[in-house]
Amino acid sequence: MCGVSYGQESQRERLERHLYTLASDSLRGRAAGTEDGQKAADYIEREWKKMGLKSMAGDSNYRMPFSRTSLQRGKGEYCNLVAFIEGSDPTMKHEYIVVGAHYDHVGVMGDKIYNGADDNASGSSCVLEIARQLLAKRSQLKRSVVICAYDAEEIGLYGSTAHVNHLKNSFQLSQVKLMMSVDMVGWYKADGELTLEGVGTIADGKDLVDPKALGVDIKVRTKKYETSMLTATDTEPYALKGIPTLAVTTGLKSPYHKPEDDAELIDYDGLDRVTDYLVALTIAASQKEGALASGHVARKHRDLKGFEIGLAAGLGSSNLNFPEATVDGKSALGFSGGLMVQYNFSRYIGMRINAMYNYSHCPLPASGDAYGKGYGVEQHSLLVPLTLQLGVRESGTGIYFGFGFFYQHVFDGGFYGDIPAGEPACEVDKNPGGIAWNIGMRLGHWQLDGTWYYQLSDFFETANGLPKAHMNMYVVTIGYFF
Numbered sequence: 038m039c040g041v042s043y044g045q046e047s048q049r050e051r052l053e054r055h056l057y058t059l060a061s062d063s064l065r066g067r068a069a070g071t072e073d074g075q076k077a078a079d080y081i082e083r084e085w086k087k088m089g090l091k092s093m094a095g096d097s098n099y100r101m102p103f104s105r106t107s108l109q110r111g112k113g114e115y116c117n118l119v120a121f122i123e124g125s126d127p128t129m130k131h132e133y134i135v136v137g138a139h140y141d142h143v144g145v146m147g148d149k150i151y152n153g154a155d156d157n158a159s160g161s162s163c164v165l166e167i168a169r170q171l172l173a174k175r176s177q178l179k180r181s182v183v184i185c186a187y188d189a190e191e192i193g194l195y196g197s198t199a200h201v202n203h204l205k206n207s208f209q210l211s212q213v214k215l216m217m218s219v220d221m222v223g224w225y226k227a228d229g230e231l232t233l234e235g236v237g238t239i240a241d242g243k244d245l246v247d248p249k250a251l252g253v254d255i256k257v258r259t260k261k262y263e264t265s266m267l268t269a270t271d272t273e274p275y276a277l278k279g280i281p282t283l284a285v286t287t288g289l290k291s292p293y294h295k296p297e298d299d300a301e302l303i304d305y306d307g308l309d310r311v312t313d314y315l316v317a318l319t320i321a322a323s324q325k326e327g328a329l330a331s332g333h334v335a336r337k338h339r340d341l342k343g344f345e346i347g348l349a350a351g352l353g354s355s356n357l358n359f360p361e362a363t364v365d366g367k368s369a370l371g372f373s374g375g376l377m378v379q380y381n382f383s384r385y386i387g388m389r390i391n392a393m394y395n396y397s398h399c400p401l402p403a404s405g406d407a408y409g410k411g412y413g414v415e416q417h418s419l420l421v422p423l424t425l426q427l428g429v430r431e432s433g434t435g436i437y438f439g440f441g442f443f444y445q446h447v448f449d450g451g452f453y454g455d456i457p458a459g460e461p462a463c464e465v466d467k468n469p470g471g472i473a474w475n476i477g478m479r480l481g482h483w484q485l486d487g488t489w490y491y492q493l494s495d496f497f498e499t500a501n502g503l504p505k506a507h508m509n510m511y512v513v514t515i516g517y518f519f
């Protein structure tokens with residue numbers, strides 16, 4: 038028997054081969070949900086089969102297809118590839134470290150192919166070689182490693198989200214102790230360092246990732262947490278579940294999301310080095326005794342779903358509006374304070390109900406006189422606005438606006454001051470209501486909020502001889518959510 042020998046291909050040469058294949062024009066930018074994207078999946082699948090990687094079921098069916106419907110794209114069919122390298126420790130092997138990279142990019146726009154060499158053929162190639170090395174060194178692994186090639190990152194982290202949902206549905210999510218997203222790692226030389234964001238989420242994270250301790254010659258910059266509000270990577274769906282995550286990248290020096298992001302520009306020596314480093318880091322993480330989680334999560338990754346309770350206090354101004362008369366009441370200072378309860382359906386939409394004490398008043402001109410005689414109307418009430426809140430809340434910070442209705446229970450109200458002789462008795466409506474809208478800003482626990490209240494019901498009880506009137510209120514509050 039005589040076989041054809043291709044010689045020994047080095048890791049650096051393999052990285053170059055993967056990258057030139059994945060970022061070649063024939064794959065037309067690997068857009069999610071297209072045949073071009075599936076060609077990239079086919080390539081990764083072939084490589085995994087050749088190296089003898091197994092799926093979680095122990096065979097070579099790595100494909101985890103999923104569909105997702107979105108407003109912009111309708112129903113799409115996508116596919117993650119997932120493989121499993123079992124750890125050698127009888128107890129710790131039930132804990133997983135996920136190492137993943139998205140293989141999709143943005144495809145063709147106009148007549149330009151966006152090859153996405155750095156984003157993210159680089160991470161995909163890197164993870165291919167990480168898997169090969171870990172497979173060879175599996176006896177050193179204590180925890181198990183899950184290798185993921187995600188589809189549809191570029192259109193909204195669909196692939197990583199689908200994987201988290203799969204783990205959740207198969208009761209394996211709690212077994213994931215660390216997740217690493219390798220995204221854009223082809224520009225080491227230009228950046229001069231490899232950046233790891235999220236070391237603060239790992240117990241003794243800084244020591245764990247130290248290249249000296251890992252015996253790899255590489256310059257690493259660590260950031261405690263992912264902070265950018267504008268960029269997201271596949272760490273996010275895991276981090277939102279409280280799993281420690283590392284976003285691994287050589288930064289944004291490459292022609293990010295431009296047709297010029299090509300294989301010729303990639304630093305293959307750097308990519309080779311990054312691969313060795315991440316292999317050493319994964320092994321060290323798999324061997325680390327005790328919990329991997331520090332218990333800290335980036336602000337940006339805090340789950341904002343569910344109930345929030347807070348206190349608010351504020352000042353405002355109010356005035357009486359007489360729809361059938363030519364004069365309006367003058368504005369005067371009012372104040373509010375009380376409880377806020379908000380239910381957040383997601384980071385973008387919530388329902389808020391407040392229960393606030395409110396004092397509003399409005400000076401009136403005595404007939405024929407000027408203002409300032411110390412005469413007017415007032416109300417002490419329980420003010421209950423129920424509003425839908427829409428906004429953007431990233432990193433616990435954001436802006437929002439809301440609208441809805443309010444109800445008041447007036448427990449004391451009527452004329453105050455030097456009531457001119459001859460005024461009829463003042464009976465105020467005990468249960469007025471109307472519409473409310475607000476705009477505000479959230480900074481972590483704090484909130485600055487401006488709300489307009491517009492009474493639709495009459496301020497005075499009808500049939501007591503007083504003109505039709507509504508009270509309008511504008512209130513600025515400072516709130517604190519616990």
Ligand SMILES: [Zn+2]
Nearest residue numbers: 156157220221
């Ligand atoms: Zn990317």
